[in-house]
Amino acid sequence: MIDPVLLQIAKHAILEEFSNAYTFDKEKLFEKYPFLKIEAATFVTLEYDHHLRGCIGSLVPNRSRYEDIFQNAKSAAFHDPRFHPLSEKELSHINIEVSVLSKPEMIEYEDFDDLLTKVEPQLDGLIFKFDGYQGTFLPQVWRELKSPKIFLEHLSMKAGLSPMVYEKHPDIYKYRVQAINEDFEKIPPLE
Structure with missing residues (x-):
């Protein structure tokens, strides 16, 4: 089973762009979820009313799971070249999916x-x-x-x-x- 904290990281990354991010203690987060410090390849997919709205990821591990999800969420929301940047008014229609990849x-x-x-x-x-x-x-x-x-x-x-x-x-x-x-x-x- 995959931990819901991964979705929370993705949401925080997106909210940070709108200055709506809340503060949290990253060290406490890593103490509670030590697997977040381990390198992982992840994808973050956004859907708007069940239609693709952004999808960016990594195929091989090159940064911590936390950092990979955080950066991929920002990229999927604001830098996927197929879509315009996500707007704040779209958030209520967005579904976030985080995928953690095995080694290819x-x-x-x-x-x-x-x-x-x-x-x-x-x-x-x-x-x-x-x-x-x-x-x-x-x-x-x-x-x-x-x-x-x-x-x-x-x-x-x-x-x-x-x-x-x-x-x-x-x-x-x-x-x-x-x-x-x-x-x-x-x-x-x-x-």
């Missing part, structure tokens, strides 16, 4: 058909890498792209390449996530 593992495969058999729908997030192009889909994307073939085709397009690129055997990595989400207004403040 490269998938060994012979060809596209073999790759299709090595992907577990609903469970695997995938990373696509080829010749400087990269893209990822969290496992949550399976809700919209239900078949492995369609999932992989869209993943290559997200990276900026045609699905025909699979003939050139790009690197594909898989990972799992633990995720938690809640409506912005229902998330309590950090203590």
Whole structure:
């Protein structure tokens, strides 16, 4: 089970941009939740009335879980290039999801058909890498792209390449996530 404090961190990061942040003792927080100091790769996804409103994350751990969630929440809310910065009036319609990623593992495969058999729908997030192009889909994307073939085709397009690129055997990595989400207004403040 994933701790709701992760959502509280994301909410605090967003509120800080509106000068509505509340003060809390970070050292006490780390004493109560020591896992927040451990490096982790996370994604923060924002939805506005069930539609994507921002999603930014890290594929590999490079800072503490606290710092990664804090920075990714700010980036998802205010710096996702697909969206304008989040406004304060939108907060009542926002749902926050925090995903903590496992270490990505490269998938060994012979060809596209073999790759299709090595992907577990609903469970695997995938990373696509080829010749400087990269893209990822969290496992949550399976809700919209239900078949492995369609999932992989869209993943290559997200990276900026045609699905025909699979003939050139790009690197594909898989990972799992633990995720938690809640409506912005229902998330309590950090203590």
